[in-house]
Amino acid sequence: MxxxxxxxxxxxxxxxxxxxxxxxxxxxxxxxxxxxxxxxxxxxxxxxxxxxxxxxxxxxxxxxxxxxxxxxxxxxxxxxxxxxxxxxxxxxxxxxxxxxxxxxxxxxxxxxxxxxxxxxxxxxxxxxxxxxxxxxWRIKTSYENSALDFCLVGVKNNKERLFDTLLGTEPEMDTSITIHDLESDIKKIEGDDAIIKATIPRIPLNTIQIENNDIFQEIIIGNEDNSLSKLINDLGNSDWVKSGIHFLDSQNRCPFCQRELESNLISKLRDYFDENYKQKINALNDLKTQYLNEILKFPDIEELKSEKLVAECLPFIEELLSLKNILDQNLASIEKKIIEPSKKLNLIETSEYLKKIDRYITEINNNIQIHNENIQNKEEFKKRIKKAFWGCASATRHLKLWIKMM
Incomplete structure (x- = not known):
């Protein structure tokens, strides 16, 4: 049976x-x-x-x-x-x-x-x-003797006490915070980085007025009243003629075809590029000098990156590199305008890049200020880290709920 x-x-x-x-x-x-x-x-x-x-x-x-x-x-x-x-x-x-x-x-x-x-x-x-x-108990074995060891004071030698501490801790509501982040934060106030840091200055560039100067949109050519002006303008080779004059030798031979030129023709060619033309070329050279001086104010990116709080802000570094590249491009374009003044030029405006960089500098300086305050109030900061540590540790709070439900 x-x-x-x-x-x-x-x-x-x-x-x-x-x-x-x-x-x-x-x-x-x-x-x-x-x-x-x-x-x-x-x-x-x-x-x-x-x-x-x-x-x-x-x-x-x-x-x-x-x-x-x-x-x-x-x-x-x-x-x-x-x-x-x-x-x-x-x-x-x-x-x-x-x-x-x-x-x-x-x-x-x-x-x-x-x-x-x-x-x-x-x-x-x-x-x-x-x-x-x-x-x-793995919480203890994982973080004992680490930068977060101070968070385990009082529970390191007692499983029951550690377990009760975890059950009695409210979970960290900000799920983006991790124990790895807390470990990194505590190292900043106790390791080699535990020093008061200076804020970084804003970039004092004044390039916008130069970039918006109307002269870059001008077609700069010689004297319209010159008898050769119509021929030169029709051929569209004013810049070519200008460059050739610099290469006339003492025998007045054409630098391109090597034929001897009449003195009267040479005089007319020189008169074509009159004082007004020279003033505009000088103005372009002045703008080039001003723009170069602004570029010299640009900070050393590698030196900035040596500061950890700056290096951590990758978008800031990327914007700096982009701005430096644009400044160099604009300077090269101005130099080309001086060589070929009859061609219009559109410079890339840097105003938006400067605004973005300024916002990043504000953000970085805020972080530097917080860092300095944390060093000055180290014990209070460690209390906040300890509270956040147990809040993050209770990410295993589903185990706690499971126990209560059983």
Whole structure:
């Protein structure tokens, strides 16, 4: 004969029990399921045992010796048997009483099953909690002797205290903060970087007025009243002629075709590039000098990057490199305009780059100011780091919620 117990009390998975003797004794610790087996044998038709069965029992009668059997067979009933039958109504009342007794018995059985289940659950919870405590203990082993070692003072030698500290800590709401960030922050006030830092100055460039000067849009050519002006303008080679004059030799030979030029023609060529033309070329040279002086004010990027708080702001470095490249391009364009003044020139405006860089400098200087304040108020800063450390550590707070739910 074989019992199959399943889906009731602590028997979540099916358990098969072979019975091959007339008298069988079930024993075990509290919560091991003895009462569930006894109750099933006494009341096999109860709904809670719908997944349980007995095979090979045939018509055998089961007598279960347990507390219920003792109460029913060895103790006197607290109720006096009635002597007289007083009518149908009393018989119905007696039937109702009997039904109530049966229901009470069933409820007591259910209560006993629930108590066994609670005991089993508590046992499981204790095992789970011990496992979680072991995992939580890794916080100590991971950060002991690190820059964050001070956060573990008072809990390093006690698993229970460390576990309770974690459970009692409100989780860090800013999920972007990590323990790695906190470790980096504490090193800034205790390592080689633990010095008061100077803010970085703004870049004092005044390039906008130069870049917007109208002269770069002018087509600068020679004297329109010169007899050669129409020919030169029609050919569109004013800049070519200007460059050639510089190469005339003492024998007045053309630097391009090497033919001898008449003195009258040379005079007209020189007169074509009159005083007005020269003034505009001089103006271009002045603008070039001014622009070069502004470029010389540009900071040394490598020197700036030597400051860690600056180097950490990568967009700032990228904007600086872009601006320096544009300044160099504009200077080269101005030089080209001086060589070819008849061509229009559009310089790249640097105003937007300067605005962005100014915003980054403000941000970096704010961080430098915070850094300096943290050094000046080191103990208060360490308290904030410690609080944030435990807030981040409680990122395993789902374990805490799990324990509470069990």
């Amino acid at each position: 074989e019992l199959k117990i399943s889906g009731v009390a602590s028997y979540k998975s099916p358990v098969k029990i072979t019975i091959d003797k007339k008298i069988n004794l079930f024993y075990g610790l509290n919560g091991s399921g003895k009462t569930t087996i006894a109750n099933f044998l006494q009341n096999r038709n109860h709904e809670c045992y719908r997944h349980c069965c007995i095979s090979g029992a045939d018509d055998k009668k089961f007598i279960v010796y347990n507390e219920n059997f003792i109460d029913e067979n060895f103790y006197e009933s607290v109720e006096q048997k009635g002597i007289f039958t007083l009518g149908i109504e009393n018989k119905e009342a007696e039937s109702n009483i009997e039904n109530a007794r049966n229901q009470i018995g069933q409820l007591n059985d259910k209560k006993q099953e629930c108590e066994e289940l609670i005991k089993w659950k508590k046992s499981q919870n204790n095992e789970n909690e011990n496992g979680i405590k072991e995992r939580v």
